[in-house]
Amino acid sequence: MEELEHTCPQPRTTLTEPAIFAKETSCECRAPHERLTTKQARHATPVDRPVRVYADGIFDLFHSGHARALMQAKNLFPNSYLIVGVCSDELTHKYKGFTVMTEDERYEALRHCRYVDEVVRDAPWSLSPEFLEKHKIDFVAHDDIPYSSAGSEDVYKHIKEAGMFVPTQRTEGISTSDLITRIVRDYDVYARRNLQRGYTAKELNVSYINEKKYRLQNQVDRMKEKVRTVEEKSKHFVYKVEEKSADLIQKWEEKSREFIGNFLELFGPDGTWKQMFAERSGRMIQALSPGGSPNGSPSGSPSSSPPRELSPLRSPSPPSHWAHSHARASSPPSPKAASASISSMSEGDEDEK
Numbered sequence: 359m360e361e362l363e364h365t366c367p368q369p370r371t372t373l374t375e376p377a378i379f380a381k382e383t384s385c386e387c388r389a390p391h392e393r394l395t396t397k398q399a400r401h402a403t404p405v406d407r408p409v410r411v412y413a414d415g416i417f418d419l420f421h422s423g424h425a426r427a428l429m430q431a432k433n434l435f436p437n438s439y440l441i442v443g444v445c446s447d448e449l450t451h452k453y454k455g456f457t458v459m460t461e462d463e464r465y466e467a468l469r470h471c472r473y474v475d476e477v478v479r480d481a482p483w484s485l486s487p488e489f490l491e492k493h494k495i496d497f498v499a500h501d502d503i504p505y506s507s508a509g510s511e512d513v514y515k516h517i518k519e520a521g522m523f524v525p526t527q528r529t530e531g532i533s534t535s536d537l538i539t540r541i542v543r544d545y546d547v548y549a550r551r552n553l554q555r556g557y558t559a560k561e562l563n564v565s566y567i568n569e570k571k572y573r574l575q576n577q578v579d580r581m582k583e584k585v586r587t588v589e590e591k592s593k594h595f596v597y598k599v600e601e602k603s604a605d606l607i608q609k610w611e612e613k614s615r616e617f618i619g620n621f622l623e624l625f626g627p628d629g630t631w632k633q634m635f636a637e638r639s640g641r642m643i644q645a646l647s648p649g650g651s652p653n654g655s656p657s658g659s660p661s662s663s664p665p666r667e668l669s670p671l672r673s674p675s676p677p678s679h680w681a682h683s684h685a686r687a688s689s690p691p692s693p694k695a696a697s698a699s700i701s702s703m704s705e706g707d708e709d710e711k
Contacts, residue, residue: 362389364407366494369439369475376469380441380478380493385410391494393522399496402436409435411524412495414443414481416450418457419537420467423529430526431499432473441493442474443481453483453507458538484513490522501528550576 365387370377385391387407399409413431417424432440447461459467461479468477482489485498502525504512517523541548549562550572559569624630 364389364404366407366410367439367475369408369437373472376466377442377471377474377477379465379469380476385494387494391491394496396497396521396524399435399438408437408439410441410494410496411435411438411499412441412443412485412490412493412497413499413526414445414478414485415500416445416454416457416534417442417464417468418450418459418534420459420464420471421532421534421537423532425471425473426529427499427501427526428471428473431524434497434499434524439475440473441476441478441495442468442471443478444468445483446480449480449483458534483507484510485517495522497522497524499524499526501526503528546572 366385394403394409398404402409411431411434413428415424415427428440428442432438444461444464447457450457450461457464465477465479468474478493489495498514498517500514500523505514507513512518514523549564549568552562553559553564553569553572554576559566564572625632
């Protein structure tokens with residue numbers, strides 16, 4: 359019997375293109391498909407074909423929790439080919455409920471996940487042996503929480519019993535139901551925002567009264583935003599004024615210190631003005647004193663300029679000894695000097711007699 363080689367599609371090595379959509383026959387390999395055991399899959403045997411892992415779901419509002427689950431499914435084995443089945447709107451509305459995204463939107467979202475190699479559209483709600491054989495699936499990946507639906511306590515029960523089930527971990531804190539709950543909780547906020555963006559009340563299924571209420575609230579919010587903007591600008595302006603005022607006051611203080619220092623240097627106790635005044639006073643006193651002249655030279659020294667002729671109307675100046683005695687007489691005598699002068703005068707009178 360001729361041995362047939364496996365021609366199963368290999369995992370994608372590049373991420374430049376979206377994943378392919380599964381055809382009617384997912385794998386056209388003519389070699390017989392023998393399901394691998396977990397031990398074989400973990401050791402990457404056989405080497406001529408990848409391990410075909412299947413993961414299914416609704417994937418409404420595709421989020422990071424979905425992506426993490428697919429990442430785990432992709433990395434369960436060293437060489438794995440990940441096939442993702444997405445249920446149609448008809449099945450989802452029948453067994454689970456209304457979806458936010460349409461089936462085409464959900465299909466396309468899955469194609470652009472980096473961990474997905476192939477997308478199966480209109481995937482079955484429960485996996486039949488025929489479906490598993492058609493797509494040559496080795497393992498089915500899903501979280502281990504029993505999924506009760508369509509009258510069954512766990513739709514993956516027969517997969518677990520066949521040894522084809524591999525569990526993944528759910529990402530806590532995020533799910534499609536959580537996202538929808540947030541939207542419902544903050545419905546007024548989203549309705550107001552979409553009305554402001556141009557959506558009609560009919561498109562948002564909003565009543566006439568609520569529409570007017572939302573539009574009024576939008577106007578109030580715009581006014582609040584304007585007031586907040588004005589407050590921010592005024593705070594910025596006040597800050598600038600305070601900053602400039604502080605700089606100006608600092609400059610004034612520096613100038614005032616400089617002025618006071620210059621003033622004290624000029625008019626202080628040991629200032630320049632006092633020294634100048636003392637020097638000028640000394641010169642004036644020296645000039646007015648008997649033994650000095652205005653230019654500081656002694657009286658007996660000859661003058662540098664030639665003597666002027668006496669005017670006939672002016673009397674000659676008294677002799678120097680008379681001026682000297684007259685200057686001495688003009689000063690108030692002390693008591694001893696007064697008595698001595700009186701005695702000398704009396705003696706002179708007696709001699710004259």
